[in-house]
Amino acid sequence: MHAPRISRPWEPGLFTRTPATEHYRVNGGGLTLVELDPGDTLQITDVEGLQPCEVMAFSARANPALAGLGLLAGSGCGFIQQTLAGNSRQVMRILQALTKRGFDTQRLPGAGMLWSFDSAAGYSRQFTLSEPLLLIIAAPAHATSVDAQQTPSELRIRLHRANPSVVHVPTLPEPLADLVDEFTLPAGSARSYTVGKGQYIQVIDVAGRQSSDFVALNRRDLDKGLEFDLDQTVTRTLNGNAYPAPGLFSKFFDRQMRPMLEVVRDTVGRHDAFALACTARYYESHGYFAHDNCSDNLSRALQAHGVQARSGWPAINFFFNTAIDAHQQMVMDEPWSRPGDYVLMRAMNDLICASSSCPDDIDPANGWNPTDIHIRVYADKERFSIAMANRKTADADPVLTQETAFHSRTSALTGSFTNYRNCWLPLRFDGFGAIDEYYGCRERVAVMDLTALRKFEILGPDAEALLQYCLTRDVRRLAVGQVVYSAMCHEHGGMLDDGTLLRLGPDNFRWICGEEYAGVWLREQAEKLGMKVWIKSASEKIHNLSVQGPLSRALLKQMIWTPATQPGLDALGWFRFLVGRLDGFDGCPVMVSRTGYTGELGYEVWCAPQDAEQVWDRIWALGQPLGIVPLGLEALDMLRIEAGLIFAGYEFNDQTDPFEAGIGFSVPLKSKTDDFIGREALLRRSAHPTHKLVGLTLQGNEVAHHGDGVYHGRAQVGVITSACRSPLLASNIALCRLDVAYAELGQALQVGKVDGVQKRIDATVCAPIFYDPDKSRVRA
Numbered sequence: 001m002h003a004p005r006i007s008r009p010w011e012p013g014l015f016t017r018t019p020a021t022e023h024y025r026v027n028g029g030g031l032t033l034v035e036l037d038p039g040d041t042l043q044i045t046d047v048e049g050l051q052p053c054e055v056m057a058f059s060a061r062a063n064p065a066l067a068g069l070g071l072l073a074g075s076g077c078g079f080i081q082q083t084l085a086g087n088s089r090q091v092m093r094i095l096q097a098l099t100k101r102g103f104d105t106q107r108l109p110g111a112g113m114l115w116s117f118d119s120a121a122g123y124s125r126q127f128t129l130s131e132p133l134l135l136i137i138a139a140p141a142h143a144t145s146v147d148a149q150q151t152p153s154e155l156r157i158r159l160h161r162a163n164p165s166v167v168h169v170p171t172l173p174e175p176l177a178d179l180v181d182e183f184t185l186p187a188g189s190a191r192s193y194t195v196g197k198g199q200y201i202q203v204i205d206v207a208g209r210q211s212s213d214f215v216a217l218n219r220r221d222l223d224k225g226l227e228f229d230l231d232q233t234v235t236r237t238l239n240g241n242a243y244p245a246p247g248l249f250s251k252f253f254d255r256q257m258r259p260m261l262e263v264v265r266d267t268v269g270r271h272d273a274f275a276l277a278c279t280a281r282y283y284e285s286h287g288y289f290a291h292d293n294c295s296d297n298l299s300r301a302l303q304a305h306g307v308q309a310r311s312g313w314p315a316i317n318f319f320f321n322t323a324i325d326a327h328q329q330m331v332m333d334e335p336w337s338r339p340g341d342y343v344l345m346r347a348m349n350d351l352i353c354a355s356s357s358c359p360d361d362i363d364p365a366n367g368w369n370p371t372d373i374h375i376r377v378y379a380d381k382e383r384f385s386i387a388m389a390n391r392k393t394a395d396a397d398p399v400l401t402q403e404t405a406f407h408s409r410t411s412a413l414t415g416s417f418t419n420y421r422n423c424w425l426p427l428r429f430d431g432f433g434a435i436d437e438y439y440g441c442r443e444r445v446a447v448m449d450l451t452a453l454r455k456f457e458i459l460g461p462d463a464e465a466l467l468q469y470c471l472t473r474d475v476r477r478l479a480v481g482q483v484v485y486s487a488m489c490h491e492h493g494g495m496l497d498d499g500t501l502l503r504l505g506p507d508n509f510r511w512i513c514g515e516e517y518a519g520v521w522l523r524e525q526a527e528k529l530g531m532k533v534w535i536k537s538a539s540e541k542i543h544n545l546s547v548q549g550p551l552s553r554a555l556l557k558q559m560i561w562t563p564a565t566q567p568g569l570d571a572l573g574w575f576r577f578l579v580g581r582l583d584g585f586d587g588c589p590v591m592v593s594r595t596g597y598t599g600e601l602g603y604e605v606w607c608a609p610q611d612a613e614q615v616w617d618r619i620w621a622l623g624q625p626l627g628i629v630p631l632g633l634e635a636l637d638m639l640r641i642e643a644g645l646i647f648a649g650y651e652f653n654d655q656t657d658p659f660e661a662g663i664g665f666s667v668p669l670k671s672k673t674d675d676f677i678g679r680e681a682l683l684r685r686s687a688h689p690t691h692k693l694v695g696l697t698l699q700g701n702e703v704a705h706h707g708d709g710v711y712h713g714r715a716q717v718g719v720i721t722s723a724c725r726s727p728l729l730a731s732n733i734a735l736c737r738l739d740v741a742y743a744e745l746g747q748a749l750q751v752g753k754v755d756g757v758q759k760r761i762d763a764t765v766c767a768p769i770f771y772d773p774d775k776s777r778v779r780a
Contacts, residue, residue, distance in 0.1 A: 020164040028152030029141030039162025048153035049121035073110030079140035145589035187370035188359035190297035198380025209367035213277035265344040267389035272317035292359035404451035405612030423452035440629030445549035448631035462531035493681030548602030599643025644769035662693030698732040
């Protein structure tokens, strides 16, 4: 006899599994308002450590109430009052909430500290409330210089309700601005509404994992008896997509090719923009007759506007997790959306809209449990940043795409931006273009915003020991003032990330990489080992420009002042850094490292956000006589491919080891005798390699693309990881992960196009560094 088998998947962050528990996040340098009832349990956690926590408390009678938490007001606790004196949107909403509850915002009480400045990562305090309280919880921050490592970090709040709501629905997120209209769609219902040109529509998944079909018709045409609604084929064609795919387009069009909607924000990233809303026929085909369905619900909702009913509505199905598999079949699973996730759109014409809360309860489309959808409409006067969202971990809060501190300068030169590592970075610049920017870097000097790189401070007596265990390089050999490039691997040898490590002191390091999760992973390893070390996220507090090209030294030596204890810019060696100031003793602090991603002589300039515009302006002004160009990601891609520099998601992933990725030099298995994560797997993999990163030179003028198969006869023996048309070499080149049996220099192969068989491009194996293979320029 066997017990029944039970499905218990790990589902982090899903509200319906823990309806009595609420989670909140306090950003480093920010604050959050939380309301508590008697019996509620509050837990506040310092996620990264070394982050103080300041609290201001009020009772239901609008009196100071720190005593309810066993705290006293402290004389040095002024961060909350100082912040509330500002005029940000968050501050305005907190002050409005206090006023609404009868508090005098002109006479705020003193605050108290929950713990001191030396807290360990994961340190927390817990309270059970005996009376209702309103709390303002803050993670204080103060401006620091770029070489300081005292970066503010997040606090997490876990609130367990003693008497949770009978209806297991989480609290709606705060409105993004003043509302024109809002309403809730109960599960299985639909409603029509009118939206004016320029107004914004926010579709919110209240409890998570709930789909919502959306249709829109041109209101002016509808007044004439003409029905022009969203057209998926036109939209896909005008956006340049050959095949349907999950996700949203930046704009949606009607069949007259007129824009109807612009997507402004999306916190999920997974939607169905190519299939029909669910229909009666779908449920009937599964044996469920007379089942509610979105198409009929939408038809009924639009009937009052004279819209003809349809048995199947082409719709944007927000949050519906559908995909097209390798056999061109549509497949589905539970939505990616979490409680409070949303899509924000801007109407580009006067529209009649209809939204549904999908009633599908016969498959995973709504997590088997249909819930509510909430709609909000905002005025056309509002301005919202264009953004997507990223989650550091599965249960973390979404973080919207950020503008770097250099954005005011780069946006004055271009409107072509892309979301890279949750930051808006330029693709190309108006009046320049990728080719001009490329030659500007190869021949003169170029400047590029690379703030999207993730930065982590590793501090404490066990910092060196942790990094020695977590990185492939021998960190004990790294001197203060030196930089080293390293891989970071999983136990099985696959790469988690690559990056550069700076040693700022005996027990002070800065890890610079691309993967946001790297900080979480390092913290997890430190906790397992019981080490006394702190890993602090510093990405938002350190912004950086890459200054690359043969004239980069000539430019920077005019503006970087260093004290006698630091090397001058002229004397700065390859993979070294200095701490100096802009222009002189009284200038803003900067760090300069002799590093880059172009294969040219180059540097990276690091500064605090408040100094970013000043640093850009100085570089730009001094660069004019030298022919400086701004550098976008398109030109950077050509530069780094020519130099054989690898890129996450292309040359490596968690299934690729450093040897296969072409950076075996970063794994000194013979000279580094200390154990490190992945060592045993890498010893095994290096002894029996199966693939190798090589270069390919292609015949003719047709370009290969990432993912193209590489063939020897009928058999596929490799895959293109990156490719470009090299302006300087006047040929098409590619990096390729290739079976070692065919990796000999001069080996003739073919790149497969179309289906890999009908069209082939002849190619020859070469070294993966096409430009300056002995690195004489970068070492100059």
